[in-house]
Amino acid sequence: MKGNASIWLIVLAAGAVYIWLHDLTWWDSQPLILLLIFVPLIPAYLCRPWRLRSEPLPLSRRHQLLLAAAALSWLAGLGTGFVFPFALSWTAIFYIAMYQNLASGRANDVLKLLPFALLAFPWIVLDGDSIGWYFRLSGAIVNEHVLAALGLDVERQGVSLIVSGLTINVLAECDGIDTLQTMLMSGGVLGFLILGNRDSQYWYIWPMIIVFAWLANTLRILLVSIVGLLYGADFAMGTFHDWGGTITVALMFLLFAFLTLGMSLGNGHENEQAR
Numbered sequence: 001m002k003g004n005a006s007i008w009l010i011v012l013a014a015g016a017v018y019i020w021l022h023d024l025t026w027w028d029s030q031p032l033i034l035l036l037i038f039v040p041l042i043p044a045y046l047c048r049p050w051r052l053r054s055e056p057l058p059l060s061r062r063h064q065l066l067l068a069a070a071a072l073s074w075l076a077g078l079g080t081g082f083v084f085p086f087a088l089s090w091t092a093i094f095y096i097a098m099y100q101n102l103a104s105g106r107a108n109d110v111l112k113l114l115p116f117a118l119l120a121f122p123w124i125v126l127d128g129d130s131i132g133w134y135f136r137l138s139g140a141i142v143n144e145h146v147l148a149a150l151g152l153d154v155e156r157q158g159v160s161l162i163v164s165g166l167t168i169n170v171l172a173e174c175d176g177i178d179t180l181q182t183m184l185m186s187g188g189v190l191g192f193l194i195l196g197n198r199d200s201q202y203w204y205i206w207p208m209i210i211v212f213a214w215l216a217n218t219l220r221i222l223l224v225s226i227v228g229l230l231y232g233a234d235f236a237m238g239t240f241h242d243w244g245g246t247i248t249v250a251l252m253f254l255l256f257a258f259l260t261l262g263m264s265l266g267n268g269h270e271n272e273q274a275r
Contacts, residue, residue, distance in 0.1 A: 008100070011093065012090065044116075046193070052102065066095070070093050095110060119181075175217075190256075194261060201263050
């Protein structure tokens with residue numbers, strides 16, 4: 001069994017190195033994104049102890065098909081140049097390796113680790129142009145209606161807003177991709193800490209995080225527009241754009257944390273009443 005586990009470990013390590021080195025453009029803009037590698041270690045540590053089988057399980061038909069799908073996904077990455085197919089393939093192989101070699105009773109813990117395995121690579125930053133475009137466009141549309149409801153003269157041209165004569169361009173830097181990547185990892189760890197032992201509720205946190213990341217980006221666009229009207233475009237798109245964005249992300253993360261904690265407390269209260 002030790003040999004089997006060692007082979008899987010080598011395959012996973014080599015695959016991870018290749019994925020990270022496949023496209024180094026992430027380093028030019030966000031070298032700190034390399035920290036993603038270490039974030040999955042937190043839930044992995046919390047799931048301990050990890051006990052290995054004396055003999056690996058044979059691969060079932062379902063897992064053989066999953067392995068074939070992982071190979072096809074890897075080939076898709078080679079063909080398209082996108083990082084996501086590589087990350088998806090790596091995550092599937094990780095799951096198969098854990099299934100074969102971990103002691104019984106840990107399958108549920110392994111499933112909870114899969115989102116972290118998938119997010120341990122910079123595919124959101126490198127492949128997320130379409131996601132970023134949706135965040136920008138939808139944020140501009142929502143803010144168009146919000147500002148109009150506040151009585152302001154608003155015109156939208158694509159992802160740009162003209163508010164009472166002031167042009168607010170929702171540039172690529174405002175696409176929310178950084179926010180999404182940050183909140184998925186940090187929110188995922190927080191959700192795992194609070195709801196990791198509640199299977200049904202734990203899986204709800206992932207779509208919740210995406211919603212809160214979108215809200216953070218949309219709120220930032222709104223605040224930039226209002227501050228621009230009050231203090232000028234230079235201040236709004238310069239100093240305020242930077243630290244205002246940080247504040248909105250922190251605010252949304254706190255709201256997510258309170259909601260997650262409320263879900264946990266509500267579940268505990270229901271369990272007490274059931275007794």
